[in-house]
Amino acid sequence: AQSVSQHNHHVILSEAASLELGCNYSYGGTVNLFWYVQYPGQHLQLLLKYFSGDPLVKGIKGFEAEFIKSKFSFNLRKPSVQWSDTAEYFCAVNAAGRRALTFGSGTRLQVQP
Amino acid sequence: EPEVTQTPSHQVTQMGQEVILRCVPISNHLYFYWYRQILGQKVEFLVSFYNNEISEKSEIFDDQFSVERPDGSNFTLKIRSTKLEDSAMYFCASSELSNSYEQYFGPGTRLTVT
Numbered sequence: 252a253q254s255v256s257q258h259n260h261h262v263i264l265s266e267a268a269s270l271e272l273g274c275n276y277s278y279g280g281t282v283n284l285f286w287y288v289q290y291p292g293q294h295l296q297l298l299l300k301y302f303s304g305d306p307l308v309k310g311i312k313g314f315e316a317e318f319i320k321s322k323f324s325f326n327l328r329k330p331s332v333q334w335s336d337t338a339e340y341f342c343a344v345n346a347a348g349r350r351a352l353t354f355g356s357g358t359r360l361q362v363q364p
Numbered sequence: 365e366p367e368v369t370q371t372p373s374h375q376v377t378q379m380g381q382e383v384i385l386r387c388v389p390i391s392n393h394l395y396f397y398w399y400r401q402i403l404g405q406k407v408e409f410l411v412s413f414y415n416n417e418i419s420e421k422s423e424i425f426d427d428q429f430s431v432e433r434p435d436g437s438n439f440t441l442k443i444r445s446t447k448l449e450d451s452a453m454y455f456c457a458s459s460e461l462s463n464s465y466e467q468y469f470g471p472g473t474r475l476t477v478t
Contacts, residue, residue: 283465294368295407295455295469302465341407350395350465351420354407 253278255342257355264332265363272327272358274316274342281347284325286316287354290338298340301325312336337362366390368470370456376476377446385441385473387456396439397457397467398431400424407455413439446477 254277264270276282286298299310306318316327325342342355369388377383389396398410411421413431430442439458443450453474457467 285466287469294471297466297468300466343407345465349420350397350412350459350467351409351422352399352407352467353409354399356406 253282253344253346253353255344255353255355257340257342257358259358260356261359261361263361263363266334267331268362270327270329270332270336270360272340272342272360274325274327274355276323276325276342276344276353278323278344278346282344283347284316284318285343285345285352286310286314286325286327287341287343288338289341289357295341298327332360332362334362334364336360366468368456368458368468370454370470370473372473373471374474374476376478379448379477380445383443383446383475385443385454385456385475387439387441387458387470388437389439389456389458390468391437392460393458393468394461395419395459395467396431396433397459398441399455399457399469400452401455401472402449402452410441443475446475448477451475451477 256275258273284301287295288298301308301318309315339357339359341357343352371386396413401407411425412419428444432440453472455472456470459467
């Protein structure tokens with residue numbers, strides 16, 4: 252069975268700081284990888300996804316993530332965070348050919364103005 | 365922008381009662397899903413539904429749970445006899461038939477079993 256680990260549970264940054272949130276997965280086969288965001292009071296929204304091709308994927312709002320197959324990682328990055336990035340961020344995977352998502356435990360990001 | 369909607373936003377029920385959680389997926393989507401998140405825990409997959417039948421389900425989705433698409437717009441999750449441990453946020457999601465696998469989530473229904 253696949254699993255997803257997000258090591259940072261709560262991250263506090265000042266505006267303009269750089270962000271990197273870790274995500275590691277455990278699965279022996281081909282996976283699709285996702286980052287979802289949940290802003291306060293809102294539903295889960297897709298930030299970006301990786302299926303194949305260029306391992307560096309760009310998403311909405313200046314976010315990007317890099318798939319490193321050898322490390323089973325899919326870390327989320329943003330060079331300069333804004334107060335409006337305050338939210339909970341979830342990494343998720345599904346096995347290729349399946350649709351069920353396995354989520355990490357989430358990282359709560361708090362950006363201080 | 366089309367959205368997945370869920371009703372009610374909060375449901376309180378007594379242990380042993382049946383509950384039905386309702387979802388309206390995005391209109392041109394053909395795959396539907398239920399997930400749940402117990403307070404303080406991960407979001408967990410329950411079931412996916414396509415072409416009027418279950419396509420995948422997790423170990424959590426036992427005989428107490430059922431899903432249905434009663435008409436052309438609604439997708440429901442029924443819990444036959446609720447237990448205290450069913451208290452959670454339940455999320456509905458939908459996706460297109462294509463291989464994009466992108467799932468669009470609803471705002472969730474908070475189920476409280478007393």
